[in-house]
Amino acid sequence: MSPDPLDDTRQRLLTAAGEIFASVGFKGATTRDICGRAAANGAAINYYFRDKQGLYQAAVEAAHGCSPELANPHWPSSFTTADKLRTYVSKFLSQLLDPERPAWHARLMLREMAEPTDACVLLVEAYIRPMAMTLRAILDDSLPARLTESQRWMVGFSIVSQCLFYKTNRAVAKLLVGSADFNDFQVEHIADHIARFSLAALGLAPSAFRDSPAEAKR
Amino acid sequence: MSPDPLDDTRQRLLTAAGEIFASVGFKGATTRDICGRAAANGAAINYYFRDKQGLYQAAVEAAHGCSPELANPHWPSSFTTADKLRTYVSKFLSQLLDPERPAWHARLMLREMAEPTDACVLLVEAYIRPMAMTLRAILDDSLPARLTESQRWMVGFSIVSQCLFYKTNRAVAKLLVGSADFNDFQVEHIADHIARFSLAALGLAPSAFRDSPAEAKR
DNA sequence: CTTGAATTCAAACAAATGTTTGATACAGTT
DNA sequence: AACTGTATCAAACATTTGTTTGAATTCAAG
Numbered sequence: 032m033s034p035d036p037l038d039d040t041r042q043r044l045l046t047a048a049g050e051i052f053a054s055v056g057f058k059g060a061t062t063r064d065i066c067g068r069a070a071a072n073g074a075a076i077n078y079y080f081r082d083k084q085g086l087y088q089a090a091v092e093a094a095h096g097c098s099p100e101l102a103n104p105h106w107p108s109s110f111t112t113a114d115k116l117r118t119y120v121s122k123f124l125s126q127l128l129d130p131e132r133p134a135w136h137a138r139l140m141l142r143e144m145a146e147p148t149d150a151c152v153l154l155v156e157a158y159i160r161p162m163a164m165t166l167r168a169i170l171d172d173s174l175p176a177r178l179t180e181s182q183r184w185m186v187g188f189s190i191v192s193q194c195l196f197y198k199t200n201r202a203v204a205k206l207l208v209g210s211a212d213f214n215d216f217q218v219e220h221i222a223d224h225i226a227r228f229s230l231a232a233l234g235l236a237p238s239a240f241r242d243s244p245a246e247a248k249r
Numbered sequence: 250m251s252p253d254p255l256d257d258t259r260q261r262l263l264t265a266a267g268e269i270f271a272s273v274g275f276k277g278a279t280t281r282d283i284c285g286r287a288a289a290n291g292a293a294i295n296y297y298f299r300d301k302q303g304l305y306q307a308a309v310e311a312a313h314g315c316s317p318e319l320a321n322p323h324w325p326s327s328f329t330t331a332d333k334l335r336t337y338v339s340k341f342l343s344q345l346l347d348p349e350r351p352a353w354h355a356r357l358m359l360r361e362m363a364e365p366t367d368a369c370v371l372l373v374e375a376y377i378r379p380m381a382m383t384l385r386a387i388l389d390d391s392l393p394a395r396l397t398e399s400q401r402w403m404v405g406f407s408i409v410s411q412c413l414f415y416k417t418n419r420a421v422a423k424l425l426v427g428s429a430d431f432n433d434f435q436v437e438h439i440a441d442h443i444a445r446f447s448l449a450a451l452g453l454a455p456s457a458f459r460d461s462p463a464e465a466k467r
Numbered sequence: 468c469t470t471g472a473a474t475t476c477a478a479a480c481a482a483a484t485g486t487t488t489g490a491t492a493c494a495g496t497t
Numbered sequence: 498a499a500c501t502g503t504a505t506c507a508a509a510c511a512t513t514t515g516t517t518t519g520a521a522t523t524c525a526a527g
Binding site (some may be wrong): 051055056058059070103134144145146149151152155156158160163173174175176178180181182184185186188189191192193195196197199202203204206208212213215216220221224225229230232233234235237238240242243 | 266273274276277289324362363364365369370373374377378381391392393394396397398399400402403404406407409410411412413415417418420421424425430431433434438439441443446449450451452453455456458459460
């Protein structure tokens with residue numbers, strides 16, 4: 032069987048495929064590149080995973096199970112809704128942007144989310160929904176009862192979308208802002224802004240984007 | 250030369266390429282598909298645009314100049330900041346999601362934004378920055394003077410990111426919400442939510458996501 | 468040692484894909 | 498009519514790419 036399960040050919044293929052699929056997409060990746068990086072023979076893919084598509088599917092499946100802290104976190108009992116939201120945003124953003132990380136986990140997932148294949152349903156159920164449910168739980172603590180289910184989802188989307196932006200559109204953001212000012216866009220600063228913006232939107236904190244909290248007209 | 254400039258081979262190639270690149274990406278598109286849809290000979294691409302890459306670049310360039318209303322709009326003089334922001338969000342979202350439209354313009358741009366090639370810089374300057382500047386102008390009317398340039402950009406990003414989400418992650422959103430409730434996610438409803446959420450964040454309207462506007466603690 | 472299954476390998480294969488070629492038709496100009 | 502540059506075309510070309518093949522190699526069990 033496999034001498035060292037960590038250095039198994041099959042395993043090497045999975046991680047190599049994950050990295051390459053994540054960076055150039057399914058069509059962009061060639062089986063030769065993947066086998067090259069995995070130091071495996073060209074036939075290995077078909078031996079272990081039927082075909083390239085099977086390898087992709089397996090790579091996506093292997094990519095999750097890597098953020099237990101966002102799937103079911105345990106907050107200090109002293110935490111307010113605002114505290115929970117702040118740490119949620121911070122954790123989520125770190126996971127997306129932290130340069131040190133296998134990184135391809137998140138990238139592969141984002142790719143699959145933007146252009147779904149068959150593997151998408153699986154990924155949503157196994158990985159995304161748990162994270163979404165914790166956010167929903169945080170929000171439902173403070174959202175008024177009159178809101179519909181759809182409206183609650185929209186609130187959640189408003190928050191995660193702000194985070195996703197800095198991952199998916201990082202290049203555009205940098206071009207717009209300019210490389211100089213873009214130094215201000217560190218994870219902590221971004222997280223801080225998103226939390227502030229969202230908490231004000233939810234009415235859980237006064238808006239930090241007005242001079243006098245009193246007046247509200249033009 | 251060209252008998253009918255609207256039915257020019259070169260022009261047919263451009264729109265065919267735009268549609269196909271937009272839907273399957275650069276690597277996913279084959280020159281034969283493109284020439285097939287354009288009813289052009291296989292050599293036409295190389296004749297008019299040197300190579301496939303040249304065609305892509307030309308297609309991206311041809312994709313902009315299609316939203317003058319967001320680049321330099323003229324508001325009724327009665328419009329408040331809130332009014333402007335509401336219509337900006339609505340217009341922007343319509344342009345992204347409206348199913349009837351050449352559509353590939355926006356799709357091709359989003360693709361280029363998410364995975365930038367050489368054409369990205371060009372696209373940002375010609376197409377995105379003008380739209381970004383109108384948003385910045387709207388916001389700067391109400392943002393306090395103490396905010397830095399970077400912070401102002403972040404506020405803008407917080408707003409557009411919410412819109413972009415429903416384009417790029419539509420599939421995931423639908424899976425999460427469920428096909429039934431997803432009927433509520435019409436353009437107008439989404440625009441309405443995003444405007445409400447953002448205006449509250451900016452302190453330009455009371456939050457619609459709290460019961461009593463008085464208390465602010467847990 | 469032998470057997471037999473699991474794994475690895477070099478080589479080859481067929482299909483797809485971007486590009487080139489050389490011929491042909493067509494327009495306008497001299 | 499002869500010439501010229503543009504445009505279109507069918508065919509072929511050279512690579513790339515996913516996959517298959519059949520022979521080696523490994524290795525544990527009998």
